[in-house]
Amino acid sequence: MSTQEISLEKLRVRQPRFEGIESGHRACLGCGEALAARLVTEAAGPDVMIANATGCLEIFTTPWPESAWRLPWMHSLFENTGAIAAGMESALKAQGKPTKVLAFGGDGGTFDIGFQALSGMLERGHNVLYVCFDNEAYMNTGIQRSSSTPHAAMTTTSPPGSERMGKRHLKKDILSIVASHHIPYAATSSVAYPSDIRKKVRRAIAIEGPTFMQIHCPCPLGWGHEGAHSIEVARLAVQTGLFPVIELERRELIGSMPIREPRPVTEYLAMQQRFRHLFAKNDSRAVEELAHIQALADHNIKHFNLRGEGADALDSEGADTVRRGGMRRS
Amino acid sequence: MIEVRIHGRGGQGNVVAAYVLATAAFTEGWHAQAFPAFGAERRGAPVVAFVRLNDKPIRRRCQVAKPDYLIIQDEALLQVPGLIDGLKPDGSVLLNSNKEPGAFAGLMPNNIVTLPATQLALQHLGRPVPNTALLSAFLKLTGLMPTAALGRALEQRFKGAILEKNIALIEAAGDSIDAGAWQEVANA
Amino acid sequence: MLKALEGSQAIAETVMLCRPQVVAAYPITPQTHIVENIAKLVANGRMNCEFVSVESEFSAASLVLGAASAGSRCYTASASQGILLMSEVLYNIAGLRVPMVMTCANRAISAPLSIWNDQQDSMAVRDAGWIQLYCADNQEAVDTTIQAYRISEKTELPVMVCVDGFTLTHTLEPIDIPDQDMVDAFLPPFNFARALNPRNPISVGTLVSPDFYPEARHSHHHALLDAITDIVAADADWQELSGRSAGGLLAADGPDDARIGILTLGSIYGTLSAARDEYTDLPSTRLIRLRAYRPFPADALRRACEGLTDLIVLERALSPGYGGIVAAEVHSALAAMDSTPRIHSFAVGLGGRDIPLELYRKLHDTISSGEVAPFSIIDVDLDKLPMEDRGLGRAVNG
Numbered sequence: 068m069s070t071q072e073i074s075l076e077k078l079r080v081r082q083p084r085f086e087g088i089e090s091g092h093r094a095c096l097g098c099g100e101a102l103a104a105r106l107v108t109e110a111a112g113p114d115v116m117i118a119n120a121t122g123c124l125e126i127f128t129t130p131w132p133e134s135a136w137r138l139p140w141m142h143s144l145f146e147n148t149g150a151i152a153a154g155m156e157s158a159l160k161a162q163g164k165p166t167k168v169l170a171f172g173g174d175g176g177t178f179d180i181g182f183q184a185l186s187g188m189l190e191r192g193h194n195v196l197y198v199c200f201d202n203e204a205y206m207n208t209g210i211q212r213s214s215s216t217p218h219a220a221m222t223t224t225s226p227p228g229s230e231r232m233g234k235r236h237l238k239k240d241i242l243s244i245v246a247s248h249h250i251p252y253a254a255t256s257s258v259a260y261p262s263d264i265r266k267k268v269r270r271a272i273a274i275e276g277p278t279f280m281q282i283h284c285p286c287p288l289g290w291g292h293e294g295a296h297s298i299e300v301a302r303l304a305v306q307t308g309l310f311p312v313i314e315l316e317r318r319e320l321i322g323s324m325p326i327r328e329p330r331p332v333t334e335y336l337a338m339q340q341r342f343r344h345l346f347a348k349n350d351s352r353a354v355e356e357l358a359h360i361q362a363l364a365d366h367n368i369k370h371f372n373l374r375g376e377g378a379d380a381l382d383s384e385g386a387d388t389v390r391r392g393g394m395r396r397s
Numbered sequence: 398m399i400e401v402r403i404h405g406r407g408g409q410g411n412v413v414a415a416y417v418l419a420t421a422a423f424t425e426g427w428h429a430q431a432f433p434a435f436g437a438e439r440r441g442a443p444v445v446a447f448v449r450l451n452d453k454p455i456r457r458r459c460q461v462a463k464p465d466y467l468i469i470q471d472e473a474l475l476q477v478p479g480l481i482d483g484l485k486p487d488g489s490v491l492l493n494s495n496k497e498p499g500a501f502a503g504l505m506p507n508n509i510v511t512l513p514a515t516q517l518a519l520q521h522l523g524r525p526v527p528n529t530a531l532l533s534a535f536l537k538l539t540g541l542m543p544t545a546a547l548g549r550a551l552e553q554r555f556k557g558a559i560l561e562k563n564i565a566l567i568e569a570a571g572d573s574i575d576a577g578a579w580q581e582v583a584n585a
Numbered sequence: 586m587l588k589a590l591e592g593s594q595a596i597a598e599t600v601m602l603c604r605p606q607v608v609a610a611y612p613i614t615p616q617t618h619i620v621e622n623i624a625k626l627v628a629n630g631r632m633n634c635e636f637v638s639v640e641s642e643f644s645a646a647s648l649v650l651g652a653a654s655a656g657s658r659c660y661t662a663s664a665s666q667g668i669l670l671m672s673e674v675l676y677n678i679a680g681l682r683v684p685m686v687m688t689c690a691n692r693a694i695s696a697p698l699s700i701w702n703d704q705q706d707s708m709a710v711r712d713a714g715w716i717q718l719y720c721a722d723n724q725e726a727v728d729t730t731i732q733a734y735r736i737s738e739k740t741e742l743p744v745m746v747c748v749d750g751f752t753l754t755h756t757l758e759p760i761d762i763p764d765q766d767m768v769d770a771f772l773p774p775f776n777f778a779r780a781l782n783p784r785n786p787i788s789v790g791t792l793v794s795p796d797f798y799p800e801a802r803h804s805h806h807h808a809l810l811d812a813i814t815d816i817v818a819a820d821a822d823w824q825e826l827s828g829r830s831a832g833g834l835l836a837a838d839g840p841d842d843a844r845i846g847i848l849t850l851g852s853i854y855g856t857l858s859a860a861r862d863e864y865t866d867l868p869s870t871r872l873i874r875l876r877a878y879r880p881f882p883a884d885a886l887r888r889a890c891e892g893l894t895d896l897i898v899l900e901r902a903l904s905p906g907y908g909g910i911v912a913a914e915v916h917s918a919l920a921a922m923d924s925t926p927r928i929h930s931f932a933v934g935l936g937g938r939d940i941p942l943e944l945y946r947k948l949h950d951t952i953s954s955g956e957v958a959p960f961s962i963i964d965v966d967l968d969k970l971p972m973e974d975r976g977l978g979r980a981v982n983g
Contacts, residue, residue: 121698144666144695146641179640180640180641180642182640205612208613208614209612209617209621211620211621211638214640224621224624225624225628225638226624226628228625228627228629228630229628229629230627230628230629231628
């Protein structure tokens with residue numbers, strides 16, 4: 068076996084990473100979901116089996132006769148991912164194999180059509196990590212609203228108009244629902260914090276039993292921003308308090324990413340075309356909705372105790388990193 | 398019957414181009430048909446759309462295998478094998494490119510016209526969506542219908558500032574074109 | 586008013602004209618533009634209805650069942666996987682004899698996964714007890730949707746309007762959208778006698794023992810057969826009002842001396858019709874397009890096939906391990922004729938494979954020997970398959 072000397076400075080760059088997903092897939096430029104899937108599979112390693120719901124991820128990674136997956140992977144239908152995963156897990160258990168089952172679904176396949184199967188899988192305690200890639204709408208079919216779509220967001224089935232200001236209903240709190248199944252670990256994360264994703268995946272996989280992750284993934288096409296701004300948008304979602312990054316163990320809040328300087332929601336919303344009706348001039352409804360959304364953010368910050376204090380040596384917010392790199396203002 | 402195939406990349410308004418062209422023709426009394434061929438398209442992926450124009454109702458719904466015209470919204474697509482397949486021997490190509498047609502002479506024996514549509518779009522719309530500029534040039538080249546028909550079709554889809562900018566764009570694009578250069582073939 | 590519209594948009598505007606009070610929507614390609622257009626009409630105040638974005642197709646069908654049962658005219662649309670997911674509810678709606686209309690944007694069924702057009706989805710639920718009407722173009726889709734509400738509410742049978750996905754839904758062409766007055770004159774207000782009502786309470790959906798189940802199913806079956814009269818009447822009345830027929834039970838056209846017929850459902854008719862005009866060297870051909878598939882118009886079909894020596898049944902689906910679905914039913918219907926044509930059964934355009942004009946010639950060439958070959962998928966390209974998958978050299982008709 069040959070060895071190679073690598074300096075400490077270069078070590079972080081040179082360290083080998085497991086690539087569960089190959090490049091060359093057909094995702095859009097700046098796709099948050101593609102990045103999240105790469106990070107999850109990197110952290111999970113090769114001894115896994117994947118059940119994947121219908122959606123963007125499945126479509127852009129497997130245009131027959133090509134596949135981007137270097138892992139055993141199956142797509143069945145839209146609504147049954149939890150059940151497929153439960154079946155895989157049951158078989159592997161019967162065979163005495165340690166291979167971990169991962170279930171992948173978008174928000175549509177998790178919050179809505181796949182909800183029943185997910186609930187069953189969680190309730191029966193299957194040893195599966197379910198990852199929801201949350202881009203807040205049915206993106207694969209052309210940007211229709213799901214129950215994960217945030218309040219007031221524009222989608223093709225929740226368009227603003229004289230009678231409406233985007234989606235009427237609130238974003239479903241899937242994490243609480245999932246946690247109510249008494250599962251050992253449920254967490255949110257965001258593509259703006261790749262190390263956080265990897266850390267949480269490793270944590271979840273090490274647990275014997277059902278675990279769940281909801282990863283916030285910007286969709287440039289569906290949210291209406293440049294692909295180059297995906298990370299910035301994702302970070303603002305966290306820093307406004309609109310997407311809390313938290314961890315629950317059997318419903319107890321055991322960890323959260325602190326926000327040291329909460330950003331006003333308008334900074335986040337203004338970057339996305341799907342909220343542009345909230346900035347319409349002379350529309351009192353828009354003013355009202357902006358206040359609504361700010362109240363939602365404020366509530367999250369209070370409820371999950373997200374307000375951080377002082378400097379953090381680990382710079383977990385990443386805000387300084389962005390400033391060093393230069394924040395885009397256009 | 399005139400058959401047009403429009404090649405583009407997802408995000409360039411390829412399907413809208415086909416719909417707008419057909420709508421413009423309809424306002425001029427043509428029978429028109431437009432439809433896309435969908436892949437699992439994502440932004441940037443190659444997409445194709447078809448347009449048929451006729452003086453009688455159009456009944457066939459197959460994809461256009463032998464187009465009279467190709468409109469190519471992105472030069473990079475010339476690398477896709479089979480892109481120009483089926484183009485009629487006397488068919489013509491309108492290509493979105495900053496280069497002169499001579500640069501493409503080796504690729505195909507047909508009549509090629511280039512238009513810097515992306516540049517024009519950036520100038521007038523601030524976004525690199527080349528479709529309306531190319532349609533305007535197409536109408537000027539073929540003499541099939543006046544630019545005003547295109548304007549009417551755009552009015553059905555856009556309003557306010559976006560519409561105004563597109564109208565300015567199609568005027569500019571049309572002006573830069575040799576009117577009627579393809580008229581003989583169009584009238585055949 | 587004649588406008589250049591995408592099929593989906595025309596259907597959405599037509600649904601608006603029919604004044605449903607409740608619309609349930611779950612997105613699935615290629616139906617999405619229909620529900621998106623309806624969402625826009627609602628958001629802009631042009632359409633006054635409860636627009637509910639449900640969490641699955643199973644819920645979409647369930648929601649409209651609840652809505653119709655509570656006395657509202659309603660609408661939903663789906664395709665492919667969605668039709669299958671809601672299939673349990675479809676049987677339930679029909680068995681409960683609840684009137685409603687839905688659009689099926691015909692699309693192939695997984696696996697293999699496909700978003701493209703064929704008719705496996707509606708064929709899969711042909712026994713659910715719904716009326717099924719197939720549209721050859723977008724004008725028929727508009728006119729049939731309007732007629733569907735009248736037929737459904739008169740017969741108390743739900744109606745599935747089948748519109749080829751992408752091929753029709755995403756095609757822009759000139760379509761005449763009737764004005765509101767015409768539709769109001771044609772469609773009476775929703776009036777469902779067995780709607781749930783506190784003032785006259787009934788129980789719906791009870792357990793039925795073997796003592797009465799056959800009778801209920803007999804009644805259902807005959808209601809569907811009797812609906813033939815209403816389908817014919819609705820089209821005749823609509824023709825009087827609008828000047829247009831949407832195809833009645835079926836439509837046959839071609840030279841009187843034609844001895845060869847081609848029977849199809851849906852949009853493939855247009856391409857065959859254009860091909861017939863192009864290929865003037867080929868024998869005279871009668872094109873029969875079936876609009877009503879359920880109830881199955883056996884009498885009308887027999888009349889339409891008079892004088893034919895050969896009938897090609899060209900379908901957009903199959904029953905794997907058997908062959909042509911429509912062909913089997915056509916066989917059965919035509920067996921009662923004094924002189925039955927040879928029936929040739931093919932499937933074509935599965936999974937959205939493009940159907941070229943040249944198919945017309947290929948069909949004629951294939952049947953020219955006078956033999957009746959076993960069912961085949963006529964546009965399959967065996968070279969794409971490994972040798973052992975080509976299905977050749979194996980015993981058939983086992």
